Amino acid sequence: MPELRDCVVLHGPDLAPHRCARFAWEHDTITVLDLGAPCPALEAGARVVIPGLTNGHTHIGDSALPDGATGLTLEEAFFRPAGYKYRELARLSREEHLPHLIAHQHHMARTGTVRHLDFREQGAAGAQLLRDASAQTGVEAIILNQFNTPPFSAAELAANSASLPESARAELAAMIAVADGFSESTMNDLTDAAWREIRVATSTAGKLRAIHCLESTAYRDSSLAMSRRGDLARAIDVYDAHLIVHLTVASAEEIALLACSGKTAAANPRANATLGLPLPPIAALLRAGVNLLLGTDNGMLNAPSLLPELDFAYKLAKSQCADAVSPDPAAILKMATVNIRPLLGGDHHGRLERGLPADFAVLDFHQPHLRHTRHVVASVVTRVSPADVLATYRQGRELWRDPRWT
Numbered sequence: 001m002p003e004l005r006d007c008v009v010l011h012g013p014d015l016a017p018h019r020c021a022r023f024a025w026e027h028d029t030i031t032v033l034d035l036g037a038p039c040p041a042l043e044a045g046a047r048v049v050i051p052g053l054t055n056g057h058t059h060i061g062d063s064a065l066p067d068g069a070t071g072l073t074l075e076e077a078f079f080r081p082a083g084y085k086y087r088e089l090a091r092l093s094r095e096e097h098l099p100h101l102i103a104h105q106h107h108m109a110r111t112g113t114v115r116h117l118d119f120r121e122q123g124a125a126g127a128q129l130l131r132d133a134s135a136q137t138g139v140e141a142i143i144l145n146q147f148n149t150p151p152f153s154a155a156e157l158a159a160n161s162a163s164l165p166e167s168a169r170a171e172l173a174a175m176i177a178v179a180d181g182f183s184e185s186t187m188n189d190l191t192d193a194a195w196r197e198i199r200v201a202t203s204t205a206g207k208l209r210a211i212h213c214l215e216s217t218a219y220r221d222s223s224l225a226m227s228r229r230g231d232l233a234r235a236i237d238v239y240d241a242h243l244i245v246h247l248t249v250a251s252a253e254e255i256a257l258l259a260c261s262g263k264t265a266a267a268n269p270r271a272n273a274t275l276g277l278p279l280p281p282i283a284a285l286l287r288a289g290v291n292l293l294l295g296t297d298n299g300m301l302n303a304p305s306l307l308p309e310l311d312f313a314y315k316l317a318k319s320q321c322a323d324a325v326s327p328d329p330a331a332i333l334k335m336a337t338v339n340i341r342p343l344l345g346g347d348h349h350g351r352l353e354r355g356l357p358a359d360f361a362v363l364d365f366h367q368p369h370l371r372h373t374r375h376v377v378a379s380v381v382t383r384v385s386p387a388d389v390l391a392t393y394r395q396g397r398e399l400w401r402d403p404r405w406t
């Protein structure tokens with residue numbers, strides 16, 4: 001049975017650091033977690049075991065185009081039909097594209113991530129490509145699939161009455177067969193009748209529904225022009241989305257509406273910053289009690305490592321809270337760990353306890369910049385670099401191991 005001795009484990013739903021005489025797993029399950037005293041600080045280093053991280057929002061497809069959006073607006077880079085992303089992805093053959101997905105999932109594993117929620121473009125073929133990458137790397141992709149061909153013309157969207165054309169219905173069925181759920185760029189890309197159809201089809205198949213909302217004020221304005229309702233309200237009432245990403249420009253009323261709905265949201269502060277957009281109201285979302293995830297968004301904008309995202313999100317939330325005590329660094333780390341549970345359920349716990357899946361990363365807190373930390377969790381959130389990740393496991397399978405670590 002593989003094991004670690006004399007380590008520190010961030011234990012349970014509170015991610016509380018404890019000494020651990022023995023941490024062992026057998027097959028896919030944690031079998032021994034011999035917990036000792038709480039260990040908020042270190043005197044002379046330790047190996048620190050954290051839950052394997054979940055990236056709450058990616059588009060790994062365009063990791064084939066690192067920094068390709070530099071100098072482009074959100075619309076120029078990412079909107080269909082002529083956005084840079086869609087033009088360039090259409091040029092790549094399957095054989096050219098797959099190695100990029102594999103390389104970036106390896107980068108995730110290398111930086112402590114075991115799973116990502118991917119808004120995969122290019123229809124069912126795009127979803128299958130990501131499935132094939134995951135089969136090689138062991139990094140779990142929760143695939144939220146998007147139409148390859150936009151089903152409606154601008155005039156049909158403005159009228160907001162058409163139902164899905166037959167061709168789109170067939171594409172939806174093909175996507176549901178291979179993916180874990182459905183996603184679209186914005187609520188303004190489909191009619192309300194189409195959203196209702198998709199809601200029924202995904203519910204029947206037991207699949208997830210996800211959407212981008214309020215990334216910029218244009219999302220809300222276009223939705224109001226189309227249906228007299230904002231995009232967040234439609235995402236909740238018409239589409240009944242499980243996961244809503246961005247909320248960059250959410251108002252106090254919209255944050256209250258989201259909190260009341262009980263939906264999970266994902267913030268992507270570095271991607272928003274890179275595009276010159278406002279930063280997401282992480283402090284207000286946390287204060288309102290929204291179950292919040294953290295994502296790196298497009299591979300084109302960010303390498304898919306959560307380590308710098310945790311650091312950025314923590315400091316952003318600190319600045320927004322404007323006091324010395326809020327938020328607790330553990331609240332930020334929960335965005336990449338335990339907060340996945342309400343959305344996915346099943347084997348997805350995001351925490352470490354005996355009997356739960358062996359999904360974890362081992363961090364080298366013997367490094368000079370970590371070994372004397374006065375606050376283990378704050379240092380996990382703000383100081384760990386990729387070189388400090390010794391190993392990453394998902395369900396007991398080694399996804400990454402530093403050759404220096406035996």
Ligand SMILES: [Zn+2]
Pocket residue numbers: 057058059119212245297298
């Ligand atoms: Zn996105």
